[in-house]
Amino acid sequence: MDVPRTVLLVGLAAEVAERLLGGLVGRGFACEGVGYEEGFELLELVPFDAVVASFPFPREIPMTRFMTRLRKRSSACRHAALILLTGEFSRPEAEDLVGRGANLVFPASVDADELARAIRAVTGAAARVPLLALVHVEVRTEQGLRRLVAQCENVSETGIFLRMGQALPVGSTVVFELVLPDSGYRLRGEGTVVRHGIGSRGGQEGIALRFGELGNEARERLASFVGRQSPHAL
Known part of the structure; x- marks a missing residue:
């Protein structure tokens, strides 16, 4: 996606x-x-x-x-x-x-x-690479803070696609955290839901998330991961 x-x-x-x-x-x-x-x-x-x-x-x-x-x-x-x-x-x-x-x-x-x-x-299109990892998601609603668990399907330097059992509204701001598998680095940041979809693997509905707040170290770690995985780009 x-x-x-x-x-x-x-x-x-x-x-x-x-x-x-x-x-x-x-x-x-x-x-x-x-x-x-x-x-x-x-x-x-x-x-x-x-x-x-x-x-x-x-x-x-x-x-x-x-x-x-x-x-x-x-x-x-x-x-x-x-x-x-x-x-x-x-x-x-x-x-x-x-x-x-x-x-x-x-x-x-x-x-x-x-x-x-x-x-x-x-x-051009940002290179997307496959990444299967659990992602912890936090989103604020009128009822308070909701904590969810999603599965990452792919990631790029600008966004991520998450599969989950429910779709968050487009425009929602969420906080996410996942572990990059090759380094063990905890990538934590904030993003905006920009689209819904099924993803390339089918199955559960998911969300396309565009990164917003992401610290300099997090961006560098993510760019390094995407670069190392680029032979497998989607």
């Missing part, structure tokens, strides 16, 4: 954001649309596969400041693709940034289908 690629739309005009948000979600992406200030804050905290931003940037948050925050080592989005949407007048300036932090430039009138193809092309 693939974890949907995640896209952050930053600073788009309301009608453009509504059109592209609906179009991308309809094509299987998990998207969020925000203003420049909120987007600036999210870059360091929440990992996205791609950032689609309106260009030029406002004076309060110049492009150089945005780019520095996006690409710095501690940023959760430092490996995200950056796609700029701009008008004809600003396009030459935007295109000068391609290869210097930005990946692609499109007019603001780009349709969702073309943008979706471009995002898939520049992000």
Whole structure:
């Protein structure tokens, strides 16, 4: 089961954001649309596969400041693709940034289908590797904290697919913990339910979880595990 690629739309005009948000979600992406200030804050905290931003940037948050925050080592989005949407007048300036932090430039009138193809092309799909392991899951509900046990089916650097006897609502935030089998490292973090499915092995219904909060050591350990298992990638 693939974890949907995640896209952050930053600073788009309301009608453009509504059109592209609906179009991308309809094509299987998990998207969020925000203003420049909120987007600036999210870059360091929440990992996205791609950032689609309106260009030029406002004076309060110049492009150089945005780019520095996006690409710095501690940023959760430092490996995200950056796609700029701009008008004809600003396009030459935007295109000068391609290869210097930005990946692609499109007019603001780009349709969702073309943008979706471009995002898939520049992000690729995160390599998923099989991992059969018990996962302890905690989720807060109106009735209080629920503790569940699930089985991991596969994992990537951006998400995990868990098989369990019940489906948690899409959008639920959960805390999870599992042991990486080759090192014994306890991988603990937080993620968001982005999709339901049966998984490649059939059987119980499961959830696709996109990683949110994951410490630097946890990310490094996970990346190392995925790298070692890459000959068995799905």
